[in-house]
Amino acid sequence: MFEPVKTPQISQIEVLASGLDSPRKLSFGPDGALYVAEAGRGGTGASIPSPSIPGAFLSYGATSAITRIQNGNVKRVVTGLPSVALPDGSDASGVHDIEFDAYGNAYAIVGLASNPANRDTLLQVPDFSHLIAIDNFDGGASWTRLRDFGVYEQNNNPDGQDVITNLFDLLIEDNTAYVVDAGANDLLSVRAFGGELTLETVFPSSTAIDPLTGESVVIQPVPTSVAVGPDGALYVGQLTGFPFQTETAKVYRINAEGKPEVYADGFTHIVDLAFDKSGGLYVLEYDADGLLNGSDAGALIYVSPDGKTRTIADDELTNPTGLEIGADGDIYISNKGFVAGQGEVLRLSLEKDTTEGCAALYDRVRHNTTTLAANSDRADVYYSVVPNSTADRLPIAVTSGWDFTG
Numbered sequence: 359m360f361e362p363v364k365t366p367q368i369s370q371i372e373v374l375a376s377g378l379d380s381p382r383k384l385s386f387g388p389d390g391a392l393y394v395a396e397a398g399r400g401g402t403g404a405s406i407p408s409p410s411i412p413g414a415f416l417s418y419g420a421t422s423a424i425t426r427i428q429n430g431n432v433k434r435v436v437t438g439l440p441s442v443a444l445p446d447g448s449d450a451s452g453v454h455d456i457e458f459d460a461y462g463n464a465y466a467i468v469g470l471a472s473n474p475a476n477r478d479t480l481l482q483v484p485d486f487s488h489l490i491a492i493d494n495f496d497g498g499a500s501w502t503r504l505r506d507f508g509v510y511e512q513n514n515n516p517d518g519q520d521v522i523t524n525l526f527d528l529l530i531e532d533n534t535a536y537v538v539d540a541g542a543n544d545l546l547s548v549r550a551f552g553g554e555l556t557l558e559t560v561f562p563s564s565t566a567i568d569p570l571t572g573e574s575v576v577i578q579p580v581p582t583s584v585a586v587g588p589d590g591a592l593y594v595g596q597l598t599g600f601p602f603q604t605e606t607a608k609v610y611r612i613n614a615e616g617k618p619e620v621y622a623d624g625f626t627h628i629v630d631l632a633f634d635k636s637g638g639l640y641v642l643e644y645d646a647d648g649l650l651n652g653s654d655a656g657a658l659i660y661v662s663p664d665g666k667t668r669t670i671a672d673d674e675l676t677n678p679t680g681l682e683i684g685a686d687g688d689i690y691i692s693n694k695g696f697v698a699g700q701g702e703v704l705r706l707s708l709e710k711d712t713t714e715g716c717a718a719l720y721d722r723v724r725h726n727t728t729t730l731a732a733n734s735d736r737a738d739v740y741y742s743v744v745p746n747s748t749a750d751r752l753p754i755a756v757t758s759g760w761d762f763t764g
């Protein structure tokens with residue numbers, strides 16, 4: 359008899375790193391260390407207009423970084439990456455995410471939150487709005503620009519609205535890099551990191567009445583996060599733009615036709631997503647009572663595979679900006695992600711009796727088996743489920759030694 363999937367319970371919260379400059383998304387490397395992107399604190403260089411504060415400017419400095427957390431040691435292992443921020447170091451754009459491919463190579467995305475023309479004419483720092491390869495982690499500034507997503511927005515403007523780009527989440531799956539552009543309101547991909555950009559989907563805007571003017575305004579969707587679901591589809595969460603209504607942010611599932619369908623609804627300012635091994639979805643909210651309302655508390659909400667939602671952390675989080683699940687199911691969160699010098703990485707440990715139920719385990723075996731044996735008889739294929747394995751990595755290891763087709 360199958361047991362229901364249990365809702366995770368937090369047993370402990372630890373601060374693994376503090377004093378960070380606007381920490382954003384995080385990823386585990388092939389070495390088991392946790393890597394976090396710091397957007398930096400800007401600097402005293404050239405300026406571009408703030409997209410959110412009229413009359414304010416964001417100024418450039420080479421203060422964005424990638425920081426490694428390993429066995430209690432916290433170290434900036436890539437420095438000198440580009441950053442723009444307000445004079446106090448807040449509202450930064452810089453490196454927003456780092457991910458590793460199946461071979462252990464590291465890639466990152468650099469945001470901007472501006473018209474890409476401002477990058478070229480005002481900042482004159484070409485690395486913004488790029489997918490980059492990290493060349494080494496020796497503490498220096500060593501990376502290679504791979505693809506320019508800013509020029510893609512400039513040339514194509516897929517949402518037909520403002521020309522603006524702010525790369526915010528990176529996902530590497532099956533040798534393809536998927537990039538969420540929170541400014542352009544779209545999801546793009548590049549195969550093997552060298553080819554042409556592909557537009558995966560554009561997210562729909564909606565309308566609301568501006569509380570200040572009484573006029574109808576377009577609400578920007580502002581996608582911020584992408585994750586692969588247990589069904590192999592991509593799921594995308596949205597922040598939603600002005601007037602920053604509460605409980606209107608959606609998690610979209612990108613269907614077989616490349617169209618976003620609503621998977622879960624009623625969230626406030628989603629900033630990141632992650633699935634656990636039982637197919638449950640963690641949704642991280644940047645500001646749970648709305649950006650225009652008093653508290654800066656975030657929230658972590660768990661959506662069970664059966665669709666039930668439950669808040670599992672809230673006031674413990676302050677403007678969180680990144681979410682990652684460890685191999686043991688523990689939850690890692692970038693916290694205080696909006697300010698320079700105060701950012702943290704938290705570990706939320708789970709009660710260890712929340713093992714996945716039989717039904718979820720069965721579904722996972724069936725999914726991976728189908729993936730492996732697409733051109734064979736799946737009834738003949740058996741292998742054990744490896745904790746934290748992904749369907750895109752297994753065939754490389756398995757097919758090198760075994761022949762499923764013969």
Ligand SMILES: [Ca+2]
Pocket residue numbers: 511515516517518519520521522541542543
């Ligand atoms: Ca646009």
Ligand SMILES: [Ca+2]
Pocket residue numbers: 383455456457527528529
């Ligand atoms: Ca990511």
Ligand SMILES: [Ca+2]
Pocket residue numbers: 645646647648649650651652653654655
């Ligand atoms: Ca608030």
